[in-house]
Amino acid sequence: MPELVQAILQGDRRALARSITLVENDTAQGQQTLDALFPKTGKAHVVGITGASGAGKSSLVNCLVDILIQQDPKLQVAVIAVDPTSPFSGGSVLGDRIRMRAIAENPNVFIRSMASRGALGGLAHNTQAVSLVLDAAGYDFILVETVGAGQSEVEIASLAHSVLVVEAPGLGDDIQAAKAGIMEIADILVLNKADKADVDAAEMALRSMLAMGYPSTKTDGSVWVPPILRTVATDGKGVAEVVNAIQAHAEFLHSTGTWQQRDQTRLRAFLHGLLERKRNQEWQQFIQKEEFKQVLKKIYIHELSPYAAVEQLQSISFLKNSH
Ligand SMILES: Nc1nc2c(ncn2[C@@H]2O[C@H](COP(=O)(O)OP(=O)(O)OP(=O)(O)O)[C@@H](O)[C@H]2O)c(=O)[nH]1
Ligand SMILES: [Mg+2]
Incomplete structure (x- = not known):
C-alpha cells in the first residue's frame, strides 16, 4: 500500500489534504490513491446543503458541525465548501472561512474549500472524488455546501444521501424554491433567517409549493415528505431539529432500502x-x-x-x- 494511503487511513490530516489536492487536480497519483482507498469507502453519510447565495448555508453548516461534534465527541465531520466562481460572492466566501476557523481547529473536523471553476459537470465529478477520499479517511458525516446556481442543485442530488435546501425570506421577489427542480431534490427544507419579519409569508409559500409536489401524502411511512424547519443560523436556533431530521432521514433511507439505491445512483453518476x-x-x-x-x-x-x-x-x- 502506498505511503500516502497508509497515512490517510491512520488519520494523518496533512496526508489527507495533500491527497485531496491530487484528486482534485486529476493527477495520476490522485487516481491511484483513490483506487487504493476505494474499498474503504461506503460508510459516510453525505449531506448536500444547497440554496440561494446568502441564504445562510455556511452559517447553518457551522451550527450543524457544532451540534454533531457536541452530541458525539467521537464523530468525525468533514465539510466541503464549493466556492462559487462569481466575483460577487468573493466576500462571503472569505467570511465563511473566518467563521469556520473556530470549528476547523477541532481535530475531528476537516474543512475543505473547492473551486467550482464553472466547469459543467465538473462540480459533481470532483466533489464526488473528494468525498470518497474523506469517506475512506473515516469521516462519518460529509457536508457539502454548494450555492444553488441551476446546474449544481441537480448535481448535488446525485452525490448526496440527504439534500438540505436552505431558503430565507427577503432574498428576492419570490421564494427561491420556485425554481424548477429544487423541490424535487429537497429531503429537508430549512427556512433560515426565521428572525426576519416576513418569515411567515415565506413559510406559506414553501408549504403550498410542497403541497403541489406531495398531493396525497401517505402516512404509512413509505414516503418521505420533506419537513420544513425554521432556523436562525446566526445563533443556532432550530438547528438541533435539523440534525434530528438528518438522522431521521438516514433511518428512513436505511429502513426502506433507499440508502443503497442512493449510493448506487451516486456511484453510477460518478462512473458516467x-x-x-x-x-x-x-x-x-x-x-x-x-x-x-x-x-x-x-x-x-x-x-x-x-x-x-x-x-x-x-x-x-x-x-x-x-x-
Ligand atoms: N438575520 C439573520 N441573518 C443570517 C442568518 N443566517 C445567516 N445570516 C447572515 O446572512 C449572511 C449570509 O450568510 P452565509 O451563511 O454566508 O450564507 P451562504 O448561503 O453561505 O452564502 P453564499 O455561500 O455566499 O451563497 C451573513 O451575513 C449571515 O450572518 C439568520 O438566521 N438570520
Ligand atoms: Mg456560503
Missing part, C-alpha cells in the same frame, strides 16, 4: 462522469484544433449539420486512434 471526461480527453487528443475549426466553419455557414459534423469528427478521431 468519468467516462464522459475520458471520451472528451480522447477526442481532444485526436482532433486538432485546426480540424475542429474547419468543421465549425462549415456549420456556421449552414453547410454542414452538427450531426454530420459529429460523424466526421468521430471518423477522424477513430482513424488516428487506430494508428
Whole structure:
C-alpha cells in the first residue's frame, strides 16, 4: 500500500489534504490513491446543503458541525465548501472561512474549500472524488455546501444521501424554491433567517409549493415528505431539529432500502462522469484544433449539420486512434 494511503487511513490530516489536492487536480497519483482507498469507502453519510447565495448555508453548516461534534465527541465531520466562481460572492466566501476557523481547529473536523471553476459537470465529478477520499479517511458525516446556481442543485442530488435546501425570506421577489427542480431534490427544507419579519409569508409559500409536489401524502411511512424547519443560523436556533431530521432521514433511507439505491445512483453518476471526461480527453487528443475549426466553419455557414459534423469528427478521431 502506498505511503500516502497508509497515512490517510491512520488519520494523518496533512496526508489527507495533500491527497485531496491530487484528486482534485486529476493527477495520476490522485487516481491511484483513490483506487487504493476505494474499498474503504461506503460508510459516510453525505449531506448536500444547497440554496440561494446568502441564504445562510455556511452559517447553518457551522451550527450543524457544532451540534454533531457536541452530541458525539467521537464523530468525525468533514465539510466541503464549493466556492462559487462569481466575483460577487468573493466576500462571503472569505467570511465563511473566518467563521469556520473556530470549528476547523477541532481535530475531528476537516474543512475543505473547492473551486467550482464553472466547469459543467465538473462540480459533481470532483466533489464526488473528494468525498470518497474523506469517506475512506473515516469521516462519518460529509457536508457539502454548494450555492444553488441551476446546474449544481441537480448535481448535488446525485452525490448526496440527504439534500438540505436552505431558503430565507427577503432574498428576492419570490421564494427561491420556485425554481424548477429544487423541490424535487429537497429531503429537508430549512427556512433560515426565521428572525426576519416576513418569515411567515415565506413559510406559506414553501408549504403550498410542497403541497403541489406531495398531493396525497401517505402516512404509512413509505414516503418521505420533506419537513420544513425554521432556523436562525446566526445563533443556532432550530438547528438541533435539523440534525434530528438528518438522522431521521438516514433511518428512513436505511429502513426502506433507499440508502443503497442512493449510493448506487451516486456511484453510477460518478462512473458516467468519468467516462464522459475520458471520451472528451480522447477526442481532444485526436482532433486538432485546426480540424475542429474547419468543421465549425462549415456549420456556421449552414453547410454542414452538427450531426454530420459529429460523424466526421468521430471518423477522424477513430482513424488516428487506430494508428
Ligand atoms: N438575520 C439573520 N441573518 C443570517 C442568518 N443566517 C445567516 N445570516 C447572515 O446572512 C449572511 C449570509 O450568510 P452565509 O451563511 O454566508 O450564507 P451562504 O448561503 O453561505 O452564502 P453564499 O455561500 O455566499 O451563497 C451573513 O451575513 C449571515 O450572518 C439568520 O438566521 N438570520
Ligand atoms: Mg456560503
